[in-house]
Amino acid sequence: MRSRIILCPTDFSETASHAISYAVEMANLYQVGVRLLHVVDKPFGDKHTRVLAETQDELNERMEKQAAVEMQQYIDSLEGYFPFESSISHGHPVEQILATAKNIDAGMIVIASHGRTGLNHFLNTNTAEKVVNKARCPVLIVK
Template sequence: MTINNILCPTDFSDMANRAISYAAEMALKYDATLHLVSVINEIHGFDSFQVLAITPRDIHEHMLKITQEKLDELTSDIRPSIPLHTAVLEGHPSTEITRAAAEFDCDMIVIASHGRTGLEHILIGSVAESVTRHSHCPVLIVK
């Protein structure tokens, strides 16, 4: 089996950081490119809030900027010898992760078993489970 591209999504949780460590080690071992991605949900209804000083569009753009900054911080902890690509994706996490894996021609996805906790986890469901079901490539789930 040849592994040239590894996708590792993050929500910046401790579990996701653990998955990144696994993905980085695998990328080093297989001389593969590591694709770090984070997904933010789209905000709808921009036009309804134009009377506010800070609009949902402003909040959305700020979220994009902050998320990219966090990804950039993570890359500083990864060995420089590992080819690295980062991307901020917008939409439903499992959908965007599986789409990105196909787009980046990934041979494997390394994902945390869970990130968020509590009610948010129950409402959103298991992203890792959905990615495993819909991915075109093998998925390594890190506990």
């Protein structure tokens, strides 16, 4: 851990921003870098699609471009704070987080948890919990 990059997945939420501050603190302590990762998940529902207006590939490309813009704005807002590496990937968030951690030989994953409980926890998949259970490196969950 002490000499390997810290992976910090983000969905651009306030909770994820809070997790980044922990990642930066750990990175400063161990003198390592931070890689921000945003995963563009498979879209579902009318919110993301236009009826017969675009193909799945066009939709994926549009979502990736939007994620790239959001990632750059996000990094710009933090730039004076710490230099970041960043990447955007497509697919299931848990799978992509774990694959990225393996590919970059991450020393730690710092991930936000939205703290859902009860029925809301049951109905919404908990990415942080699944990452903790499957990761091969230490994972810090931030609420």
